[in-house]
Every structure is written in structure tokens, then in C-alpha cells.
Amino acid sequence: MKEDTVAKGIEDVIKLAKEKNRHIDSRKVMKAYNYAKAKHRRSKKNVR
Amino acid sequence: MSGEPYIIHPVQVAYILAGLELDTDTLCAALLHDVVEDTDTTNEDLVKEFGESVAEMVSGVTKLGKLQYTTKEEQQVENYRKMFLAMGKDIRVILIKLADRLHNMRTLKYLSRDRQIANSKETMDLYAPLANRLGIYSLKWELEDLAFKYLYPDEFHEIVKGLDKKRDERLAFIDMIMEEIRKQLKNARINAEVTGRAKHIYSIYRKMQRDNSTLDQIYDLFALRILVNNVRDCYAALGIVHDLYTPMPGRFKDYISVPKKNMYQSIHTTLIGPKGTPFEVQIRTWEMHRTAEFGIAAHWAYKEQSNKGKKKAVIVKEDKLAWLRETLEWQKDTENPDEFMNTLKKELFEDEVHVFTPKGDIKVLPRGSTPIDLAYAIHEQVGHKMIGAKINSKMMPIITKLNNGDIVEIITSDSAKGPSRDWLKFVKSSGAKTRIQQWFKKAQRAENIEKGKEILEKDIKKIGMKHSDLFKPEWVQIALDRYKYNSVDDMYASIGFGAISAAKILARLLEEYKKEHKEEDLEKTISELANKKTITKPSKTGVVVEGIDNCLVKLSKCCNPLPGDQIIGYITKGRGVSVHRTDCVNVKELISEDNRIIDVYWANEAKSHYSVEITVYANDRQGLLSDVIKEVTSAKFNILGVNTKTTKERIAIIEVTLELENLDELNKVINTLKRIESVYEVKRNK
Structure with missing residues (x-):
């Protein structure tokens, strides 16, 4: 897997998304990330 | 198990989609794509928190519950069906699914060998062809290479090793060519970017398989790409490379003038370089390149609404998904999940044929298509009214398979009776199939109503009664209620279709009749x-x-x-x-x-005088009907009615109703008609 195909975290996602599409609503993306993270953490299936 | 926190996976999926320039809602749905399946979150929760659009996308990629299906295979196919139906509504669903699959393939090493094989096979059979069909080559190549790596590990590593061995030599060769081309393009004042790239491993493998060759025998392992600003420069650049190097015959493809069904546009040409080494050059504009990399995703654009300053996602060139919608439309009536998958896979792998209308419009059809497919691709009504076709100016059967470059003229007639059921056996495109089926659904209802009426009338006559004796509105209503029909037409249609026998309806009506007539x-x-x-x-x-x-x-x-x-x-x-x-x-x-x-x-x-019906079978020819009528009338027999039709094999079937006195007269007529040229059989109707 090439290095540039891996995001180190959600910040990389937002950075790339902003570069590619200036209309990205980073707050909404961040909200979805936090929501998913919290839900998965509480779930039985919290590791992959 | 990789042991990573679960959130890493959705983040990587969102990252892949961010690279494809997707919008906020798609990124949100990517981050949330497993929460309904794996946590206590419901779809309603997502609607509340993130809106309908995000929730719908998540629902589209969420697998169905496990309890509804008897077998694992059945459940899997139903999952596909659900996903494709969601995708038909919103293409972003499949983009999330493809990104999800890509990240799963990238992390496949953590799974058991069995799972690696099963997932790779599914990727090769379904997801890579789907990415190809949607024109997202950046995903397609990686999915194929990863699946190939797990399905054929020995062959994969052999090619990788072989490529590394002569890598420097090949790079030096391609650098030299690139330099020469750059120089010539600059001289011609064409603003271009020239890059070299190694071919993808799976495509090399396929080439080795196809040509039965070894890696050493494949020379064009590297390809050049020339990106320019406009179409004019594409052709100018083509002229320059063809001047510099000899083009290899039969290896030129112009997908700019004839784009692929997945929107891909580019010029491909293979040239013979120094020492006779062949190499491939692809020439396209930046815009075409973007489409080639992102495919359908490239056509998601944002539009600012200037007056309100609101952002709105719009789908551009939506018709490019017509093939998918048509497949889904056709599949609506398919109960059998296997049939659904077979049709879908066929659609995904379908090769294409390019044909021209007489006006010079290009139509892209699945390989094996017939003029019927073309007629329906032009317009539904052209299909329904089609009576013949000219291929390259020559009248040909409408079931002839079309070849690339054929000029096809569809001949229509306002008096055409509509499609034939046989057409379904010959058409290739889902679009044509769907439209023919729909026509039958509609037309058959009217036909079945008529047929039902006729059957019922006949049965009423058989028992020596009249329609008016039995068809009292209140009795009819009892029959309708008994068999749960909403209208009399529904009942007739059902009889005509054979779903219920006329005898059953009649029995019900007779029952009421008897009650009234004191049994x-x-x-x-x-x-x-x-x-x-x-x-x-x-x-x-x-x-x-x-x-x-x-x-x-x-x-x-x-x-x-x-x-x-x-x-x-x-x-x-x-x-x-x-x-x-x-x-x-x-x-x-x-x-x-x-x-x-x-x-x-x-x-x-x-x-x-008695009425008798006979049928004359003959090879169709001009003047046949007039000869039949002439012979009957000159024998001084009275004709009460004539009905003719001609089959697609050009067999004329003429039904004649005559007024005769006895069997001798009938035999006389039959013998007279049998003597007419091209008549081969005359039968009395039973």
C-alpha cells in the first residue's frame, strides 16, 4: 500500500477533501467521525 | 483481525472518497457506513443527526438481516440486490461500497486464506467490473491487482519479480522516448504533460494469458500518457508521435470520437520505437483524464445558487447511468436471485459494439445486439413500430447481429402491430428487453380482456344461454367478490390470461340464475x-x-x-x-x-346454407389473396369473411369463412384452393 493512500487520521481526510472540493463542510464531517467513533467504541465489534 | 480500532476502517474509506472529490454527505455516510450494522444505531437516529441523504446512503450499504434467508448464498444475492437498488437511486452508494471494498482488500492479509480467496473472487467478479463500468479506473486497477495477488499469488509474485529485474533498462527506454516527444510537442507549441507509467500487474497477466506469452515477450510493459488542454491538441499530438515513430497496424483506437459506454475518452496507439520495441501512447485532455480516473464520480459537481448562496449537489450527465437503471427496471420482475446476479454480471462484463444511424449518430450497444436493440436505443416508439432494417443499405433480417461500424437504418410503420414475443430471444440490451416486456404487459391486458370476453361468451353459448341471461350486475358483483376482482375487465383479463377458467365464473353466475329461476x-x-x-x-x-x-x-x-x-x-x-x-x-x-x-x-x-371456416396455408407471394378469393367466387361460393396474416418466415395464413350447403361443396372448395400456386395446405377449422 502506497503511503499517500493511507490517512493518518480524520484530519488527513478533511485536508484532502478540502483540497479537492472547496465546498466541503468540515464540521459536519467531523461530527460524523465523532459519532461513528463513539458508537463503535461502545459496540462489541470495536476492533477490526 | 488486524487489531486496529474499528474507526480506522471508515476513516480510510472516507479518505479514498475524498480523493475522488466527493461531497460532504458522502464522506459522512462513509464514516458512518457500518454503524447501523454493527452498533445499536438505527436509521432514524441517522436521519435525525445527519439528514435523509446521509441516512439513505448508509442504508444502501447496510447488509440485510441474517434471519430472512434460508441459505447464505440467497442472503448474499439479496444483499447485492438491495445495494444495487439503492445505487440506482443514488450512485454515491456504490462509490462508498467500492471504497469500502478497496480498503477491505488492502487489509485482506489479516483474514484467513479461505476468506481471502472468497473476497478476492467477489472483487474480481463483481466490484472490479463495476468500477470499470462506472469508469473509475483508479479503483478498478487497484481492486484487480489486489484480488489477483490473493487468487494467484505465484503468478503475481513472478510478474512483480520479472518487472523489477529489467526495470532500469525499461525506464531508460521510456525516458528517452518521453524526452523526444516532449521536445517535438514543444516545437509544435502544444502545451502538454508527458508521463510514463508501468502497466498494471493484472493487465500484464491477462495479456500473457491472451497471447500465450511470457513476460519477456511482452514489450509494451510501459505506456506513455500525453495530457493536453483540448481535443484539437490531442489529434495534433497524435500526428507528432506518428511522425516520430511507426504506428503498429491494427493498434489504434479513438475513444475520443467514440467514447466507451462508461464515458472513457482517450486515443490509444501502439508505436514501434528504436530497435523495434513497441510501446503504447495514450493521448487525452485533462478533463478526459479526470473522467478516466474518477469515472462517474467525476460527474458529481457542486453548483452555487447565487441568489441564496446555498450549495446544492447536482448530478451531471445522469443518463450515463441509464444502463444501470434499465437493468434494475428489468430486474424488478425477477423473483429469482440467481437470475438477478446473472443479468447483472452479464451487464457488467458486456462488450460493446458501435454502430451508426444513417444520420451518422453513433450508438453503443452490447456485443451481439441486433437492429431491434438499436431501434429501442433510438426510441421506444421506434422499437414498437419497427418492421424491418437495412444494414449497410441492404435489407436484412431484424435479428442479424450487428458489427462495429455497421450503418443501420430502422424501417418503421405506423401500422406495425408492435413487438413480437420472439424478439426477447434475440435482443441483448436490457433496455430493449424492458421495453418489449412493458409493451406486452400493457398490450396483453387489452388483448386478454378481449380473449376473456370471447372465452366466456363461447362457454355461455355452449350451455345454450345468452349473455344477458347471466350478466345481471348484482350476480356479476357476486362473482367479482368471490374471486377478488376489482372490475369486470380484471375478471376478463384473468380469464384471457388463463389464471381462472371461464367455467368457474360461469358456475357462479349460473348458481345465481338458478336461485332466481326456482331451480x-x-x-x-x-x-x-x-x-x-x-x-x-x-x-x-x-x-x-x-x-x-x-x-x-x-x-x-x-x-x-x-x-x-x-x-x-x-x-x-x-x-x-x-x-x-x-x-x-x-x-x-x-x-x-x-x-x-x-x-x-x-x-x-x-x-x-351453413357457415364453414377454412384455413389456407401458403408461401406468401404477391396476388395470393386475390387468387384465393377469385377461385372461391368463380366456383360460385359465397365468402362471409376473410382474415389474413403473414408470419416472420413469410408463411401466409388465410382464414376464409364460407357459406356452403354440404360436405361435398366443402371438399370441392378445398381441392380448388389446393391447386393455387404456393398453397401447400387447406384445412377445415375444428
């Missing part, structure tokens, strides 16, 4: 009829009923008996005696009711 004592009537003295006075029909005088006698319409025919009588309920030929198809049924069969015979002095 007419049928048995009594029969015995009275049978015990009467033998009188040999013929009825108006020329038929004598054994032992009964002055009774109502009717010649049955189902077999139209003629003096000379062997006949049998049937005592109907209150409508006298119905006379049938002994070879009539309905007699078998009637004979089972033994106590209602009565002997009848033709009176010697019978002199009347």
Missing part, C-alpha cells in the same frame, strides 16, 4: 325430452332430433357442422339441443354427461 328441474326436462315419441320432422337447421318434434336446435359455433358430417346432439339447460360434429373438440367433454346426449341426424331434404 329449474333439469332432470325432468331431460326425461320428458327422451320419452317423447319418435318424430322425424327436421328443424330449421336441417337436423332431426331423434324422438323430439319442434324442439329448438342450434348448430354449435365451435365446429360448424355441415350436412354430410357425423353429428351428435347435446341437451342444453333450457336452450334446446346443440348439434356438434362427432370430431368436435368439445364433444369429449359433453359425452361424459351421458344422460344429456341425444341422437340427431341430417334430414334428407335438408337444403340450407
